[in-house]
Amino acid sequence: MTKKIIAFDADDTLWHNEPYFDEAQERFCELFQNYASKQEILQLILTHQVKNLPLYGFGIKAFTLSMIDSALELTNEKISGDGIQKIIDIGRDLLQKPVELLPNVEEVLEKLKGKYKLVVATKGDLKDQHRKLHDSGIGPYFHHIEVMSDKKDIDYQKMLQRLEINPADFTMIGNSLKSDVLPVLNIGGHGIHIPYHTTWEYEKIDFEITHENFKALENINQVVDLF
Amino acid sequence: MTKKIIAFDADDTLWHNEPYFDEAQERFCELFQNYASKQEILQLILTHQVKNLPLYGFGIKAFTLSMIDSALELTNEKISGDGIQKIIDIGRDLLQKPVELLPNVEEVLEKLKGKYKLVVATKGDLKDQHRKLHDSGIGPYFHHIEVMSDKKDIDYQKMLQRLEINPADFTMIGNSLKSDVLPVLNIGGHGIHIPYHTTWEYEKIDFEITHENFKALENINQVVDLF
Structure with missing residues (x-):
């Protein structure tokens, strides 16, 4: 399994x-x-x-x-x-910017590793995201990286089919309610929002989310308490 | 399994x-x-x-x-x-060219489907390759598409880890000896070459391949005889 x-x-x-x-x-x-x-x-x-x-x-x-x-x-x-x-x-x-990890990321990954299959799921340039994961030094914590052409319901559905996992067993963590949380909730998965201090205009939404599979955190440290 | x-x-x-x-x-x-x-x-x-x-x-x-x-x-x-x-x-x-299937592709996929997990493994633009697979009409034959940032040994190794499969159970079919065959043979997989009438300069190699896991075919029809 x-x-x-x-x-x-x-x-x-x-x-x-x-x-x-x-x-x-x-x-x-x-x-x-x-x-x-x-x-x-x-x-x-x-x-x-x-x-x-x-x-x-x-x-x-x-x-x-x-x-x-x-x-x-x-x-x-x-x-x-x-x-x-x-x-x-x-x-x-x-394309050549240094990769600066956010605070506590590595500590959280360290605590989760081995207990769950950890994946990076991101949009962006294929080559660039692979480069950044490599340069970040946290690549070894992850089973693999999924560079997605978009983050809509259908894209997550395809990803879960590819990963051969039920939506109920899938949790997505990210800073975009629009791309990381809403579509995942829509297809029956779990979504965790961790805000970043600035958001790309395109990713903004103007309503609140209330959903039994949704958690809003203040920082990534709190992820550990949920698992 | x-x-x-x-x-x-x-x-x-x-x-x-x-x-x-x-x-x-x-x-x-x-x-x-x-x-x-x-x-x-x-x-x-x-x-x-x-x-x-x-x-x-x-x-x-x-x-x-x-x-x-x-x-x-x-x-x-x-x-x-x-x-x-x-x-x-x-x-x-x-980015908007029509997708024209090569001869016999669909017939071959029809014969292989169900017996093997069929995957598309390609370089190129993420969005564009997803678009082409969709427009081709043959998407349903495939478990999924892997858009790879490169096709070197390490890229295939990562892909096989992600797919959780042994190299010996993996066969790659393509028109580029350099990208579709050599690296796959290097990591212990099987490679099948089907030439296309013209090759991008970058993909050319100037030596012959002889390897027990290598097959050179003339057209995609012959794939069926191998499986």
Whole structure:
């Protein structure tokens, strides 16, 4: 029988991520500050990101291409090659950021290991997420990493079929109510929310969740008390 | 006990792919025909693709970004925004190509299904490969799709650990000796090669394989005789 599975989201659950994206967007806004306000530029990037999701999916390469789309629109296609190079460099820098674990992550994994099958379940660039798990040093705690093309009900359903486990034996832990909790509750699994201090606009929801399989924690330490 | 697993490469094993990339590169060469010969441009793209592999991995988004790198170099960063847009469009068109199954693929899957656990094991863009499997109509024959960040020994080892199967019970079928056969033989699995009429330069090897776990077939029909 397959052990019960606990899956952890990666970005902003195991390690810091969103601040790197914020910093990247700051750099982009500075490049094009003569074309629009920071707020307008951030909105434009988000618009292109969401528009591009069906084709590009999530991750830094998609983000880079969405920044290029935004720059083409901002400059009415008058952007220079040098400007394009600077955008590509922003993307490449993101792909080489150090991986900084969040507090207490390793201690929690240490306590859970052996008792459950631990998995990383994340969106993003395939190569990049594998790289980050490797660089994080916590790879050995996990049975494997699932890089998901999206985190909707159907994506979790497919993952559980692949893992050959019942939803009731599956718990997902993450910082996004929209991606880590709601779809998992929808398909009969358990969802644990641990907030991160900043959330990508796309991941925000504007309602409360009450569900018997849902737990809202304040920090990852509290996970240990639940298992 | 886990059933024996047969994994199929996707691009140019289950469906046509390389001709779409060739066509995309033709379009790129035409855009920049005043800067260099076709042969020089193709070499330049390949150079950027290989250079970018450690950061970007495989797939169409990586290819698009490598085309942009190539264009920046070819034009000495003098490329126009319109030129960048045309490159992005080449990439976007690639992501929306119809999926054309190779001959006899479905018949072979029909004969194998139920007797083995059938898996797709492919490199490329996560989202794009999921899309292609869906659009192909042959998704239901497979237990799941593994989109791998690379196809080296270590990547197959990780995949087999994840699938909890011994290498001896694993067979990989594909058109690339370098990516689908050699690493699988190296880790103790079985490799079957089915050539496609054209091969990406990066996937070529210049030696013969002789190994007791290796079979070279002429077409996918012959797979059925082996199982």
